[in-house]
Amino acid sequence: MLRSLLLSAAILGAAEAMRAGVSSRPLRAVAARPSGVAMGLTFDESKAMAGDPNMKNYRKLSDALKEADVERRKEEEAAMAALKAEEDKRNRRKKKMEVMRAIPDSAPAGKVSDFMYRDGVTEVLEKLDNDMIGLQPVKQRVRDIASLLVIDKMRRKLGLDTSIPSLHMCFTGAPGTGKTTVAMKMGQILQRMGYCRHGGVVVATRDDLVGQYVGHTAPKTKEMIKKAFGGILLIDEAYYLYNAANDKDYGQESIEILLNVMENQKDDLIVTLAGYKDRMDKFFSYIPGMSSRIGNHIDFPNYEPDELVEIAKVMARELEYTFADDAIPVLREYVAKRMTLPFFSNARTVRNAIDRARMRQANRLFIEKLDPSSDGSITPEELQMFTKADMPTAAELEALGESAIVE
Ligand SMILES: Nc1ncnc2c1ncn2[C@@H]1O[C@H](COP(=O)(O)OP(=O)(O)OP(=O)(O)O)[C@@H](O)[C@H]1O
Numbered sequence: 001m002l003r004s005l006l007l008s009a010a011i012l013g014a015a016e017a018m019r020a021g022v023s024s025r026p027l028r029a030v031a032a033r034p035s036g037v038a039m040g041l042t043f044d045e046s047k048a049m050a051g052d053p054n055m056k057n058y059r060k061l062s063d064a065l066k067e068a069d070v071e072r073r074k075e076e077e078a079a080m081a082a083l084k085a086e087e088d089k090r091n092r093r094k095k096k097m098e099v100m101r102a103i104p105d106s107a108p109a110g111k112v113s114d115f116m117y118r119d120g121v122t123e124v125l126e127k128l129d130n131d132m133i134g135l136q137p138v139k140q141r142v143r144d145i146a147s148l149l150v151i152d153k154m155r156r157k158l159g160l161d162t163s164i165p166s167l168h169m170c171f172t173g174a175p176g177t178g179k180t181t182v183a184m185k186m187g188q189i190l191q192r193m194g195y196c197r198h199g200g201v202v203v204a205t206r207d208d209l210v211g212q213y214v215g216h217t218a219p220k221t222k223e224m225i226k227k228a229f230g231g232i233l234l235i236d237e238a239y240y241l242y243n244a245a246n247d248k249d250y251g252q253e254s255i256e257i258l259l260n261v262m263e264n265q266k267d268d269l270i271v272t273l274a275g276y277k278d279r280m281d282k283f284f285s286y287i288p289g290m291s292s293r294i295g296n297h298i299d300f301p302n303y304e305p306d307e308l309v310e311i312a313k314v315m316a317r318e319l320e321y322t323f324a325d326d327a328i329p330v331l332r333e334y335v336a337k338r339m340t341l342p343f344f345s346n347a348r349t350v351r352n353a354i355d356r357a358r359m360r361q362a363n364r365l366f367i368e369k370l371d372p373s374s375d376g377s378i379t380p381e382e383l384q385m386f387t388k389a390d391m392p393t394a395a396e397l398e399a400l401g402e403s404a405i406v407e
Pocket residue numbers: 131132133134135173174175176177178179180181182236311314347348351
């Protein structure tokens with residue numbers, strides 16, 4: 001090191017002289033001085049140079065200049081890297097301190113339930129339990145993730161080392177099984193616990209991420225990433241990003257950007273992929289780096305007919321409707337039949353059935369109340385009640401035949 005510094009100093013002096021327009025003579029004279037050490041050269045080097053023809057001295061100097069330059073650049077880079085590492089460490093520490101400061105000092109670690117309550121996590125989990133029918137394995141997984149984050153937060157409070165596992169997720173399941181809805185709940189949980197800034201969900205498909213021509217894809221993907229920063233980027237049917245038949249497909253570029261962000265900006269963005277399980281597994285087999293960056297692979301099962309009826313009740317409740325007792329078996333028979341037909345979309349099909357029921361109920365009330373035999377007044381109960389007559393039926397589906405699939 002000392003040797004290299006001395007050599008650099010000598011070389012810089014010489015280079016300065018050259019830049020100042022001094023001829024090569026004084027430079028050679030300098031190089032030929034007997035005291036190599038005074039020049040910043042070791043004794044052996046000065047001896048070797050003294051015996052060399054002029055050209056050799058020039059070569060050696062220019063080589064040394066280059067060498068010194070490379071070495072200086074390396075040292076600068078190392079210094080910059082050290083500064084950046086120091087800054088990153090400071091930022092991480094600052095973030096940790098902020099989280100710790102946000103927690104009152106009343107108890108050394110506190111109770112798990114206190115943490116869950118204070119952050120509002122319990123509220124979101126209860127809402128998930130009440131509003132979403134079935135989905136036991138999914139709910140359990142969400143609770144597991146929430147528990148891990150609570151424990152992580154408590155460890156932070158005690159100053160223990162914590163490393164958050166990957167929060168990126170993959171939701172597999174058929175259409176209408178609740179993937180987007182659960183992603184939104186996850187966003188709320190993560191936001192309440194301070195793992196993302198706003199917890200909002202931006203839904204993207206291939207068309208939002210991949211361009212039509214060269215240079216179009218990167219800005220599109222980056223734009224969506226920017227939109228989702230601080231929350232969740234939910235990529236529906238993510239496997240369409242990869243086209244196995246064409247390795248020049250622009251989707252590849254989008255995948256590479258996503259992989260990079262998932263690895264290096266996981267504090268700012270949680271990526272969730274959604275789609276059918278078999279296609280997603282195939283996609284992962286082509287892009288193994290994607291699967292390994294995802295910490296939570298959650299499978300959404302199809303609903304049973306009884307669960308679909310319960311879902312219908314939840315949806316009706318949210319819209320301030322109720323079902324007459326005799327309407328329920330009709331609805332159950334309808335969903336059981338609809339399940340056997342193509343393009344069945346689980347809870348979404350139920351939502352469509354309810355929309356149809358609302359229309360029929362309105363139409364029924366309209367006809368009934370405009371009839372001369374009626375005084376035209378409608379009770380609150382009538383406005384809220386779905387009767388058997390309002391329900392779409394299995395018999396109608398059968399009568400529709402092939403065209404039933406659009407229902
Ligand atoms: N278990 C459930 N309980 C109550 N409502 C549900 C349930 N699952 C889904 N829903 C409702 O069904 C509708 C469709 O759900 P969602 O959009 O989350 O499904 P998805 O899996 O994302 O569908 P897709 O694959 O087509 O995007 C939403 O209105 C949602 O609230």
